[in-house]
Amino acid sequence: MxxxxxxxxxxxxxxxxxxxxxxxxxxxxxxxxxxxxxxxxxxxxxxxxxxxxxxxxxxxxxxxxxxxxxxxxxxxxxxxxxxxxxxxxxxxxxxxxxxxxxxxxxxxxxxxxxxxxxxxxxxxxxxxxxxxxxxxxxxxxxxxxxxxTVPWVPEVAEPYLGATQFHVCDYLSRSKGLRGKRVAVVGGGQSGAEAFLDLISRRESEGLARVLWISKRRSYFPIDDSTFTNDFYMPGYSDYFYQLPESKRTEINSAHLLTADGISESTLRAIYQELYRVQFIEGAAHRFGLLPSRTVTAVDRIGGGWELTVRHNDEPDQTQCVAVDAVVWATGFRPxxxxxxxxxxxxxxxxxxxxxxxxxxxxxxxxxxxxxxxxxxxxxxxxxxxxxxxxxxxxxxxxxxxxxHNRRGAEPMTSFIEWSAKNVRGTQ
Ligand SMILES: Cc1cc2nc3c(=O)[nH]c(=O)nc-3n(C[C@H](O)[C@H](O)[C@H](O)COP(=O)(O)OP(=O)(O)OC[C@H]3O[C@@H](n4cnc5c(N)ncnc54)[C@H](O)[C@@H]3O)c2cc1C
Structure with missing residues (x-):
């Protein structure tokens, strides 16, 4: 003491x-x-x-x-x-x-x-x-x-986490030794995109048999990093957001998720170019599968690998079963x-x-x-x-x-945008 x-x-x-x-x-x-x-x-x-x-x-x-x-x-x-x-x-x-x-x-x-x-x-x-x-x-x-925050995986994955099913936070340590294997990456944010890009880019001696990219989102959406959107990431907007009613705040967070959780344009372009190379130059279209709008609803052990049951979100009566040797869960973090x-x-x-x-x-x-x-x-x-x-x-x-210090320093200049009807620019 x-x-x-x-x-x-x-x-x-x-x-x-x-x-x-x-x-x-x-x-x-x-x-x-x-x-x-x-x-x-x-x-x-x-x-x-x-x-x-x-x-x-x-x-x-x-x-x-x-x-x-x-x-x-x-x-x-x-x-x-x-x-x-x-x-x-x-x-x-x-x-x-x-x-x-x-x-x-x-x-x-x-x-x-x-x-x-x-x-x-x-x-x-x-x-x-x-x-x-x-x-x-x-x-x-x-x-x-x-x-x-701490890593989060869906309940269906929890019992199986280990050497061949792991959260993306362990990616570099666990993704070695996948040569010749079939791997699914689950999660359509930046972390999932980076893992998919890395796996699909592996060449010859390191090459994988097949890499699937499963995402709940309807496609692989970019981060909105444009000028006015970035004004959401200014102090004045944070203070405006803070005083809104709780239901409105929840609605805004869900509407603008891609301003934080989307994929960088440069990563998306690199993935697209890599897929072009694999399909048209290498002639190996079977080496990848893109499965957006899908939710993994079950995980089962089959032989030495895994079977994922995948439901299509727009066609809920359609499920697919995919067999893989390893799964990378890029399913986010929780507080x-x-x-x-x-x-x-x-x-x-x-x-x-x-x-x-x-x-x-x-x-x-x-x-x-x-x-x-x-x-x-x-x-x-x-x-x-x-x-x-x-x-x-x-x-x-x-x-x-x-x-x-019991003081309040000067706040940074407000956005060009008048977020609130209460404070009109030029009249404060
Ligand atoms: C791969 C990745 C890339 C990211 N890149 C960006 C980016 O480019 N731009 C961006 O804006 N955001 C990014 N983020 C999001 C965010 O900025 C980071 O997650 C950031 O690390 C959050 O900082 P933090 O200090 O709140 O939490 P953390 O970085 O999680 O730090 C919390 C710390 O608390 C410690 N701790 C926990 N419990 C205890 C305890 N009881 N006693 C003592 N210590 C404890 C932990 O050891 C940890 O070091 C990224 C996130 C990830 C996962």
Missing amino acids: TAEHLRLAGIGAGPANLSLAALLYDDPELPNVFFDRKPHFIWHDDQLITGSTLQVSIFKDLVSLSDPTNRFSFLSYLHDHGRMYHYINAQFASVPRSEFRNYLAWAAERNENIVFSETVERVEFDGVFRVVTDRREVTADNIAVGVG AGKEFLDPLLDRIETENGEFRLDEDFAAIWDGPPDRNIYMQNAARGQRGLPDVNLSLNAWRAGRITDRL
């Missing part, structure tokens, strides 16, 4: 809390420590497939959109490694995902307030938060929860469990399974107003799709930092 007392204890050190840790670094008024259970920093390392890139602008790094002169910016990372000119000359259309991962790891390593190999097991409150890890106990005036907050559960308000947050991302609870539980990447229902991606990380962390 230690007697360490903090102004803020962070739980989790993924990009969301790393951003907050970066903004709080060197702040004499806010001693802080962030705990992460991982032994060292990683960021979806088993999905760093060659050619994968960041799906957002590099200005959406940990700090720039909130504090552009901060030492933990991507530019600072490039400068620190002496590769500014090389980065410019490389003319990347998007940052390679592995380079962004290395940037995040650099930021985590440079910040001595980030502690790895330490799991937060319990948080109690008796005037201060008592944060109990598997190694010690610290007290803190505030906590920031940023535990992110991670927050069992460590169980001792406080009956004191925090909830809405549809989320903790209800105030406008500064603090949970609404019956504790004192200067003792707060900040939640990052845990309010998709209240803050919309950007809450789970990198777009508003720096702004959200900036807002939390301001609240910790």
Whole structure:
């Protein structure tokens, strides 16, 4: 046990809390420590497939959109490694995902307030938060929860997960040794697309017998990354969304899913070109199958492989049975469990399974107003799709930092679009 007392204890050190840790670094008024259970920093390392890139602008790094002169910016990372000119000359259309991962790891390593190999097991409150890890106990005036997401597979797959059926989060480790096999990729988002592209591109000695791509969506849809759509990913829209009624927020999240979960145009083009090569140049059309509008309804073991029962969503009386040797489930992620907050559960308000947050991302609870539980990447229902991606990380962390200082900094300029009938541009 230690007697360490903090102004803020962070739980989790993924990009969301790393951003907050970066903004709080060197702040004499806010001693802080962030705990992460991982032994060292990683960021979806088993999905760093060659050619994968960041799906957002590099200005959406940990700090720039909130504090552009901060030492933990991507530019600072490039400068620190002496590769500014090389980065410019490389003319990347998007940052390679592995380079962004290395940037995040650099930021985590440079910040001595980030502690790895330490799991937060319990948080109690008796005037201060008592944060109990598997190694010690610290007290803190505030906590920031940023535990992110965990992989999800449909119930039919759960009993069979292992060497030949795995979630795409384990892709690089598990997808070796598939030469000559029949493989199904299930899931029509970016992760499924990247796995399918990688498998279908394997040549000669590594080549697969057949690769199927099954998706619930009607086709393989691109991410909408166009100009006005990106205004959904601005702070002003997040605040507008926050004050809408719950039913409207749910409707908007479902209507605009492809602004977050669609496939990058460059990945789609690469897949199409690869299919052209396989069918017309290699003359091996049997090596792939594209099955959108389908739901996998059952999984059965047959011989040494698997049989997937697949229902057509537009022709529900039509089912297909496909035999494969391996299945990659690219079926997404769900919010991670927050069992460590169980001792406080009956004191925090909830809405549809989320903790209800105030406008500064603090949970609404019956504790004192200067003792707060900040939640990052845990309010998709209240803050919309950007809450789970990198777009508003720096702004959200900036807002939390301001609240910790009891101030409200200047907000970024509003969108060209007048989202609300209440605030008309030019009259505020
Ligand atoms: C392959 C992939 C690529 C992505 N690419 C993009 C992209 O290009 N652009 C974009 O905007 N978004 C992207 N995302 C979405 C999103 O930005 C990331 O998922 C991001 O990692 C979310 O950050 P986070 O900090 O909220 O959560 P996480 O990165 O999941 O971090 C949470 C951390 O909490 C720790 N933790 C959990 N429980 C405890 C505990 N009890 N005690 C201590 N530590 C704990 C975990 O070890 C973990 O390190 C991508 C997602 C994936 C899967």
